[in-house]
Amino acid sequence: MSLALYIHWPFCLKKCPYCDFNSHVRDGVDVDAWQRALLADMAFEAEATGRxxxxxxFFGGGTPSLMPPALVAGLIEQAARHWDFAPDIEITLEANPSSVEAARFADLATAGVNRTSLGLQSLDDNALKFLGRLHDASEGIAALDVAQKHFGRVSIDLIYARPGQSESEWQDELRRALAFGTGHISLYQLTIEPGTRFATDFRKGAFELPEDDLASTLFTMTGDMTRAAGLPLYEISNHARPGEESRHNLTYWRYGDYAGIGPGAHGRRCxxxxxRHRKPENYLSAVTEHGHGMVEQRPLPRAEQAAEALMMGLRLAEGVDPAALARRFAITVPExxxxxxxxxxxxxxxxTRHDGRVAVTDKGMIVLDSLIADIVSPSLMDAP
Known part of the structure; x- marks a missing residue:
């Protein structure tokens, strides 16, 4: 399996109340300093992985569409010097649909980006205000139109199971989204993450989430609608036209190697x-002092790798082959x-079981976390 490279850009114009990602708001960003740091961090990873x-x-964030296109181009060019690009390499950049960022799309495409993941989050203005977004629905649709003109592949993100959202409202919103014709769509039920503003608001009773039965109904309806539109679920929250699945994310879920650079970035290779250090200033200091932004580098025990590979693989509609995983990690299937x-x-x-593979059904996806905890062998979970 090919190596994947993740590059984290930690800056946003505003922190969304539901977001627990490593994102930060700063008055100014020294682009030259960040270019030097990211290039040095990348060189460190290239030395570790070999050619x-x-x-x-994948440029993630934060808001990578705030990156100057010249910086994006420089990072892509340097990556091509360290590694051998696959003939069909996928280069994705996450984007927010403000008009300022959408105007960068042409230059980002010229820089080498061939896929974008656009954070629409909703097609309803009231919902966007609740979610703390800086754009409105019309601005989001306009940005999507620009993205589809400049990038060969476009994905959109939406958040559903929002407070007060009915089944018919989500059905109408999803129908509109599917009509845009993108080959990939990520659909996330709203969750309350610790440490976010929503966690505080929810604890204070500022809003309520849908009951479990409604959330399950919305999930099932979502799968039915995307499947009928030719974008079946291939991962618990991701749907794609066959051949347009996110290759980068499939590397994670199939437990391939990926190098991660930038503040807070995780990696798993060799x-x-x-x-990496989470705080941008600490990351820059670490790279200046050590030539990389690493805060931890930890060998993964074989049992831990096997458990992670199994748990992530069960998120996929294709499921996993326990016998193949057992051979890969030199353990037995009962282990x-x-x-x-x-x-x-x-x-x-x-x-379901077919040709040695175990796959979770749509019914099982609704209770995936509990299911995985029960399927993984107790001896594996208890292993040091």
Whole structure:
């Protein structure tokens, strides 16, 4: 499997109340300093991985569409010097749909970006205000139109199961979104993450989330509608036209190697987990002092790798092959999965088995976390 490269740009114009990502608001950004730091951090990772085929680059954030296109181009050019680009390399940049950022799309495409993930989040102005977004629905649609003109592949993000949202309202909103014709769509149910402003508001009773039964109904309806539109679910929150799945994210979920640079970036390569300093200023200082932004570099025990590979693989509609995973990590199948529990959940309609693969059904995806916790072998979870 090809290597993937993740580049984190930590800056935003505003912190969204639901967001627990490593994002920061700053009055000014020294672009030259950031270019030097990211290039040095990238060189460190290239030394660690060796020269390999690079299948994808993902600029995440934060708000990467605030990056100067020249900086994006410089990072892509340097990556091409460190690694061998796959002939069909996927280069994705996350974008917010403000008019200021949309105007950069042509230059970003020229820089080498061939896929964008556009954070529309909603097509309803009131919902966008609740979510703390800086754009309105018409601005988002206009940005999408610009993106579709400049990038070969476009994905959009939407958040549903919002407070007060009915089944018919989400059905209408999703129908509109599918009509835009993008080949990929990420659909996330609103969750309350610790440390966010929404966590405080929710605790104070400022709003309520939909009941579990309604949330389950919305999830099932979402899968039915995307499947009918030719974009079936391929991961619990992601839907794509066949062939337009996010190759970068598939590397994560199939437990391939990925290098991560930039503040707070995680990586997993050559049996080692890596993490960078989260605070931008600490990251810059670390790179200046050490030549990289690393705060932790930890060898991954075989049992931990096997458990992670199994849990992430079960998020995918394609599922996992326990026997293949057992061979990969030099353990036995009973050490990896509880066959009796899999048999029980198959009878209950939560999982299927075919040609040695175990896959979670749509019904099972609704309770995925509980299901995974029960399927992974207790001996694996208890291993040091």
């Amino acid at each position: 390999r085929e690079l299948g994808s680059i 049996g080692t987990a890596t993490q 990896l999965v509880d066959a009796d529990r899999i048999g029980l959940y198959e009878r209950l309609g939560f999982v």
